[in-house]
Amino acid sequence: MKSFIDFVAKFKEYITLTALIVICFSSISLGNKFQLGGFRTVIVGSVGWLQSVIDWVPNPVALKSENRAVRELNLYLSSELIRSRKSIIENEKLKNMLSLRDTTKMELLPADVIGETIVELRKYVTINKGIDDGIAEGMAARTDAGLVGWIVAVNKVYSLIELINNSNVKVSTKIQRNSINGIIEWKGDKEFNMINVPDSYDMKVGDILLTSNYSNKYPADIPVGRITVAEHKVGSLFKIVKIAPLVDFSSLEQVFVISYLPNPERMGLIKEMEAKLKTRKSK
Amino acid sequence: MKFEFISNKKTTRNKRLILYAFLTILLSFFQMIGLGIIAIDGITPDLLLILTVWIALREGRFVGMLSGFFIGYFFDLISLDTPGTNALAKVIVAFIAGMLYKEGKENLILGSFRFLIYVFACAVINNMIYFTLRIKLVDFTFQAFILKYALAFSFYTTVFAIFPMLFASSTKGDRGF
Numbered sequence: 001m002k003s004f005i006d007f008v009a010k011f012k013e014y015i016t017l018t019a020l021i022v023i024c025f026s027s028i029s030l031g032n033k034f035q036l037g038g039f040r041t042v043i044v045g046s047v048g049w050l051q052s053v054i055d056w057v058p059n060p061v062a063l064k065s066e067n068r069a070v071r072e073l074n075l076y077l078s079s080e081l082i083r084s085r086k087s088i089i090e091n092e093k094l095k096n097m098l099s100l101r102d103t104t105k106m107e108l109l110p111a112d113v114i115g116e117t118i119v120e121l122r123k124y125v126t127i128n129k130g131i132d133d134g135i136a137e138g139m140a141a142r143t144d145a146g147l148v149g150w151i152v153a154v155n156k157v158y159s160l161i162e163l164i165n166n167s168n169v170k171v172s173t174k175i176q177r178n179s180i181n182g183i184i185e186w187k188g189d190k191e192f193n194m195i196n197v198p199d200s201y202d203m204k205v206g207d208i209l210l211t212s213n214y215s216n217k218y219p220a221d222i223p224v225g226r227i228t229v230a231e232h233k234v235g236s237l238f239k240i241v242k243i244a245p246l247v248d249f250s251s252l253e254q255v256f257v258i259s260y261l262p263n264p265e266r267m268g269l270i271k272e273m274e275a276k277l278k279t280r281k282s283k
Numbered sequence: 284m285k286f287e288f289i290s291n292k293k294t295t296r297n298k299r300l301i302l303y304a305f306l307t308i309l310l311s312f313f314q315m316i317g318l319g320i321i322a323i324d325g326i327t328p329d330l331l332l333i334l335t336v337w338i339a340l341r342e343g344r345f346v347g348m349l350s351g352f353f354i355g356y357f358f359d360l361i362s363l364d365t366p367g368t369n370a371l372a373k374v375i376v377a378f379i380a381g382m383l384y385k386e387g388k389e390n391l392i393l394g395s396f397r398f399l400i401y402v403f404a405c406a407v408i409n410n411m412i413y414f415t416l417r418i419k420l421v422d423f424t425f426q427a428f429i430l431k432y433a434l435a436f437s438f439y440t441t442v443f444a445i446f447p448m449l450f451a452s453s454t455k456g457d458r459g460f
Contacts, residue, residue: 011347012346013345013348013378016345016348016349017348017374017375017378018372020348020349020352020372020374021375023352023367023370024352024367024368024370024374025367025371027356027366027367027370028358028365028366028367028368028371030366040457043360043361043363046312047312047315047316047361050312050316051316076447115316117315117316117362118318118325118327119314119315119362119364122362122364123325124363142388153363160363167417178308182457186323188431200374268426271369
């Protein structure tokens, strides 16, 4: 017994290191399963309150970039306005002809961005609206330009939005022109990458990407980005596709939370299927 | 007399540990809310890494490792990261930094340029571990990974390590923090 205690005392640092590494890997493999809801709420509340306290500190870089973005948007909108007026009339006519229901009218809850959180390659913003304003975890957020992210944590007064330019996030999208689907992800650059796109797919520079109907997180048809690169990758069956986001994430001031939650029955079915697949794998 | 000296030493150490806990909470929240303003192209300094290296060099490897674990784990929880990722990186960093601990010469190391070199080296190791866990390496060339994630983040962190170094340097003559 004494020799065992001596052994532990002699190698306590190595034993502790091994034990801590084992705990870390176990936690990583468990993932986010045991993050407590109550703890999250407290954190969102504290971070939100602190960010609202320091909200008055101006950020000149963001202001400059916002000004530039607004000017560009103005120019773009003025030319789009004329086309849109014509399109609305045409759209109404076609809808009436096909007797389609209008699905674009989802309730939007406006909110101010009061703080930004950057943790390595993960970006979040805090907004000044919470459960009391009708916001719930899982709702998507957008600006006039396009998709911003989704609500990952919420308390009574504040909510935390996980931005789409986040290394954890993948967005299911489709090309507006021909409805080809693809998944985009962000890896720390200015642009997003569309992954596993077969070479035969028709994708052109300038194509606009919208959220896909396949998405579990985001409502369909929200603009996401514009293709800037679509070229053949030498020695591969896949294309290199890069997408510039439509939203300028460096100057977010206001967002609209879309009062829409994924259908729980659909989500339940997906979870059920995943559970079945896991059981099959373990067998 | 000897007992009294040991007891005083323990009390001072306990006070320091309480201060480390307080600093962990403070820096974690600052890391969450305050660093957006000074982020350069998404690159931010890792203030908790500086604290971990400081503790390992000031208190030794054992305390350093435990502190690294708790600091990393606390930050994983509040930053909604996968629990264990930051903790793993910080534990290994504290273990390595703890090897450089020299009893009786703590303030001399913390108050010199050696501290900056240690922070930089530890930051490189920390970022290599953390980003390897977080990023699919097939998406990057090795040079891009090293340049951005290992060196740029580490360099920015080292710049911020100047402040604690100056603080330690100013207290070299005293018994020190």
